[in-house]
Amino acid sequence: MATIIGAVATSHIPGIGIALARQQQNEPYWKPFFDGYPPVNAWLERMRPDVAVVIYNDHGLNFFLDKMPTFAIGAAAEYRNADEGWGLESQPPFPGHPQLSWHLIESLMAEEFDLTTCQEMLVDHGFVVPMQLLWPGRRDLPLCVPIDVNTVQHPLPTPARCYKFGAALGRAIASFPEPLRVVLVGTGGLSHQLDGKRAGFINRDFDLLWIEELLSDPLALTRFSIHDVVECAGSQGAELIMWLTMRGALTGQVRCLHRNYHIPISNTAAGLLLLEQAA
Amino acid sequence: MFYGKSGDRMTAQQSIWGTTVFDGQQAMKGYALNKMCYSFNDAANRAAFLRDEAAYCRRFGLTDEQRRAVARRDVLAMIAAGGNIYYLAKLAGIFGLNVQDVGAQQTGLTVEEFKARLLAARG
Numbered sequence: 001m002a003t004i005i006g007a008v009a010t011s012h013i014p015g016i017g018i019a020l021a022r023q024q025q026n027e028p029y030w031k032p033f034f035d036g037y038p039p040v041n042a043w044l045e046r047m048r049p050d051v052a053v054v055i056y057n058d059h060g061l062n063f064f065l066d067k068m069p070t071f072a073i074g075a076a077a078e079y080r081n082a083d084e085g086w087g088l089e090s091q092p093p094f095p096g097h098p099q100l101s102w103h104l105i106e107s108l109m110a111e112e113f114d115l116t117t118c119q120e121m122l123v124d125h126g127f128v129v130p131m132q133l134l135w136p137g138r139r140d141l142p143l144c145v146p147i148d149v150n151t152v153q154h155p156l157p158t159p160a161r162c163y164k165f166g167a168a169l170g171r172a173i174a175s176f177p178e179p180l181r182v183v184l185v186g187t188g189g190l191s192h193q194l195d196g197k198r199a200g201f202i203n204r205d206f207d208l209l210w211i212e213e214l215l216s217d218p219l220a221l222t223r224f225s226i227h228d229v230v231e232c233a234g235s236q237g238a239e240l241i242m243w244l245t246m247r248g249a250l251t252g253q254v255r256c257l258h259r260n261y262h263i264p265i266s267n268t269a270a271g272l273l274l275l276e277q278a279a
Numbered sequence: 280m281f282y283g284k285s286g287d288r289m290t291a292q293q294s295i296w297g298t299t300v301f302d303g304q305q306a307m308k309g310y311a312l313n314k315m316c317y318s319f320n321d322a323a324n325r326a327a328f329l330r331d332e333a334a335y336c337r338r339f340g341l342t343d344e345q346r347r348a349v350a351r352r353d354v355l356a357m358i359a360a361g362g363n364i365y366y367l368a369k370l371a372g373i374f375g376l377n378v379q380d381v382g383a384q385q386t387g388l389t390v391e392e393f394k395a396r397l398l399a400a401r402g
Contacts, residue, residue, distance in 0.1 A: 015377075059365040059368075060316075060317055060320075060363075060365045060366050060369070061320055064313075064314065064317045065306050065310060065313055065314070065317075065363075066314075082320065083320060083321070083322060084320060084369065085316075085319040085320050085325070085368070085369030085370075085372045085373075086368070086369065086371075086372030086377075152301065152363060152365055153301055153302070153303075153306050153363075154300050154301060154302040154303075155302070193298070194364045194368070194378050194381065194382065195298075195299065195354075195358055195364035195367075195385070196297045196298050196299055196355070196358060196385060197296075197297030197355070197385060197386060198295070198296060198297030198298050199297075199381070199382040199385045199386055199393075200382045200386060200393055200396050200397055201297075202397065202400035203400075204400060204401070204402050227295075227300075230295060230298065230300065231295045231298075235298055235300070235301075235364070236364075263397070263398070263400050263401045264397040264398065264400065266377075266378055266379070267378045267379065267382055267397060269400070
């Protein structure tokens with residue numbers, strides 16, 4: 001059977017991809033952010049996952065408002081990246097694991113999560129930037145299954161729905177009949193707002209509360225509505241639901257092996273967590 | 280419940296200060312503008328917009344309000360006309376503007392002042 005060996009939550013700001021392309025990791029602005037990653041890289045090198053199941057949100061590369069799925073899952077042999085409109089260099093394709101994808105689809109559908117299934121799926125910075133951060137130079141790059149959560153058009157799925165989806169995803173992974181080693185990746189956040197007169201809103205207190213409860217009592221986070229999350233974490237801080245989705249897939253207690261939090265990267269509070277299932 | 284640093288009171292059931300929730304109403308209102316911005320994922324479309332902006336806006340059927348907002352590069356007006364920031368960011372990219380530039384414009388600050396506000400969130 002497949003095993004979830006651990007999970008990583010990380011921000012996915014486009015500026016990170018630009019900084020990587022320009023090799024600015026050691027510049028004063030970027031160093032406190034990039035210094036968070038070597039312990040996670042070392043853990044991944046040691047643990048060598050076969051597959052990464054990546055929970056992220058599309059920002060208008062693959063999905064438009066003509067058809068906007070709430071939960072969409074890739075079921076492709078590879079996932080291509082493309083220009084998002086502001087000159088980010090496209091990354092080579094990421095290899096998928098379609099057998100695992102279809103197993104997850106069948107298992108999640110049986111648990112009443114009605115997914116949009118994608119045999120073609122362009123992946124944007126929400127997926128690509130975390131992959132670049134976690135597997136620099138693509139060394140030991142695992143196969144991947146991307147899962148997209150709508151954070152563009154309200155109504156968004158509630159935190160409670162995301163937590164339950166994550167829990168069903170965890171059961172789906174664990175019931176895959178081959179002995180795959182799977183790492184979960186939840187991307188996005190933390191607090192930020194790009195639009196409106198409240199642009200630039202960051203809420204350190206709420207971010208730290210979200211992280212603490214994510215570690216100790218994730219079910220408690222389901223008391224928040226999406227409106228609460230937007231109010232407390234900003235319009236785009238709604239991406240926090242991907243962290244909760246990821247956490248839902250881990251059962252019971254977790255050990256936090258490493259964390260980082262830094263304000264600001266671009267307009268965003270950047271966060272990083274490395275989690276293992278507690279015995 | 281948490282409050283914005285500006286001190287504006289906000290409660291869960293009321294609107295959030297300085298924030299437009301992009302819901303079905305906004306999605307309908309902004310469809311043409313957002314569809315045009317979505318097209319800017321393709322470099323050839325960005326070039327076509329730069330060659331003849333008015334014609335490109337006509338092709339996507341932008342409303343007068345949307346065309347005026349785009350012509351003035353007025354992000355708050357684009358949002359009022361139904362624009363979603365994820366798509367609008369692709370339009371901003373054509374002009375070489377990043378999210379700090381766009382944030383400064385919306386808040387009436389200089390870019391340096393806007394960046395200082397972000398830093399102040401460290402507390």
